Amino acid sequence: MGNIPAVTTKIEVKNLTKRFGDLLVLDKINFTVAEGEFLSIVGPTGCGKTTFLNLLSTLMPSSEGNIFIDGDIADPTKHNLAFVFQEPTCLPWRTVRENVAFGMEVKNVSEAEKEERLNRIMDMVGLTDCANLYPNQVSASMIQRIAVARAFSVDPDLLLMDEPYGQLDVKLRYYLEDELVSLQNKLKSTVIFVTHNIEEAVYVADRILVLSNKPTNVRAEVVVDLPRPRNPMDPKFVEIREHVTELIRWW
């Protein structure tokens, strides 16, 4: 007693449904995400993960159901939503540092606060040494780091990530995923991370939501209760990875 941290619900998805004409893609999806939780979402190909992300980001209206942030209906004019996509973008005429700062400029973060956060986050993701270079002077993994730093720096209510490391080779991916988890842990951001890669989901997430085939709903929730950094060779890791794979295969 007394040692269990209080869990605050940050995000609540209620009966989220999306139809395109007669095609029912998302069918009453329900789940919650706790404040500071790292949730991964996996599912069979074509189950509608892109549609799902578009709804969560409020870029696309739902047919039914709602997304709540801190108890209020998600509203991009009120809530702070940040994204990292598979193919990150940078403004070529801005330096690395100016690219990271861009998110905070859009959100009108004050100059002093911006500088303080920039110094901290650039250091956390190892960008300080290339702060004054331009995007065409740095590697693909540095570009992805810029996108990650830019997203975290706005102190988002919800950070949505869509296969951010899908294009990178495995060794580099583990390295960046470790960095991502450590950043998330320090900043206590609430993250939804969508991926096709089950191993990646088990590597990074506190909990995995497994989606079904269309019409899509939540097939299962799997808690990943393993210490970090995780070892993909650990028998417990393999057990969870196989369990999630089976859940997707047999649906």
Ligand SMILES: Nc1ncnc2c1ncn2[C@@H]1O[C@H](COP(=O)(O)OP(=O)(O)OP(=O)(O)O)[C@@H](O)[C@H]1O
């Ligand atoms: N604008 C649209 N109009 C009509 N149908 C759509 C539209 N967008 C998506 N769909 C349909 O919704 C279903 C899910 O599409 P979506 O693109 O979300 O899944 P997906 O990206 O293929 O999933 P995954 O990321 O797992 O591959 C598909 O059957 C697709 O044809």
